[in-house]
Amino acid sequence: MPRLKALLFDVDGTLADTEEIHRHAFNAAFAAAGLDWHWDRPLYHQLLEVTGGRERIRHYLDRYLPGFERPADLEGFIAGLHRDKTGHYLEMLARGRVPLRPGVERLMQDARARGLRLAIVTTTTPANVTSLLTHSFTVDASGWFDLIAAGDVVAHKKPAPDIYHYALQQTGLAPAECLAFEDSVNGLRSALSAGVDTLITLNRFTADHDFSGASVVLDQLGEPGNPCRLIAGDLDPDGLVDMAYLQRLHAYCRERRNHMQQN
Numbered sequence: 001m002p003r004l005k006a007l008l009f010d011v012d013g014t015l016a017d018t019e020e021i022h023r024h025a026f027n028a029a030f031a032a033a034g035l036d037w038h039w040d041r042p043l044y045h046q047l048l049e050v051t052g053g054r055e056r057i058r059h060y061l062d063r064y065l066p067g068f069e070r071p072a073d074l075e076g077f078i079a080g081l082h083r084d085k086t087g088h089y090l091e092m093l094a095r096g097r098v099p100l101r102p103g104v105e106r107l108m109q110d111a112r113a114r115g116l117r118l119a120i121v122t123t124t125t126p127a128n129v130t131s132l133l134t135h136s137f138t139v140d141a142s143g144w145f146d147l148i149a150a151g152d153v154v155a156h157k158k159p160a161p162d163i164y165h166y167a168l169q170q171t172g173l174a175p176a177e178c179l180a181f182e183d184s185v186n187g188l189r190s191a192l193s194a195g196v197d198t199l200i201t202l203n204r205f206t207a208d209h210d211f212s213g214a215s216v217v218l219d220q221l222g223e224p225g226n227p228c229r230l231i232a233g234d235l236d237p238d239g240l241v242d243m244a245y246l247q248r249l250h251a252y253c254r255e256r257r258n259h260m261q262q263n
């Protein structure tokens with residue numbers, strides 16, 4: 001049975017509840033460009049169906065504003081809006097100290113202390129990741145990761161498996177040696193398509209997603225005094241996801257896969 005060697009973390013919605021900040025940053029960029037577009041929460045919930053900021057703006061135009069007179073250089077127009085959005089987002093992160101979700105830093109410290117490798121696997125812009133790692137952890141965490149796989153390094157964003165394939169190839173890890181941490185159905189599909197078993201922590205934008213195939217679904221990772229809750233799955237972490245629990249979960253998932261292959 002392969003050993004658990006690495007934890008692969010999504011960023012938005014998994015490390016921190018950043019989607020609200022992304023939403024405000026998109027709206028700030030639209031206003032600065034003189035556009036009367038406004039993405040409220042229910043609309044953003046629907047738009048999250050598409051990963052990637054530029055892809056999301058294009059999808060908005062296609063689906064919600066078919067009558068919008070498109071500039072000749074639509075790609076350039078979208079890229080400009082998105083560049084501005086990233087600027088607003090980075091400012092907000094630097095200003096506001098966006099808190100990490102419960103248990104994230106604790107679990108990473110635990111994993112590092114036990115010699116596990118960590119990597120980031122996300123569709124968001126690389127600068128967004130670096131900023132979160134420097135501003136939201138109690139120490140600068142950017143050196144903790146073997147790899148930060150982010151943004152446009154692959155052709156197809158989640159739910160395509162490309163970013164997980166890329167991360168596995170760059171780190172030399174086998175899917176069976178890893179566990180992924182995701183918050184959305186797009187992230188789950190991406191990881192599972194690359195053969196990586198996945199733990200889900202829900203948030204307000206993803207609580208209604210279909211997480212079938214996930215190894216376990218929890219409300220959060222849990223902290224002492226702030227226990228996590230099992231939403232779906234066979235193994236209950238009893239309040240706290242730690243390395244002992246992840247070792248059990250990993251062994252359970254590998255056995256389940258072996259069993260399925262034999263039958």
Ligand code: XBP
Nearest residue numbers: 012022051052053122123124125187
């Ligand atoms: C995150 C995203 C990102 C952000 C916006 O998905 O979909 O697009 O919402 O980031 P995941 P950019 O958590 O699955 O990686 O604007 O930088 O693309």
Ligand code: MG
Nearest residue numbers: 010012013183
């Ligand atoms: Mg996510």
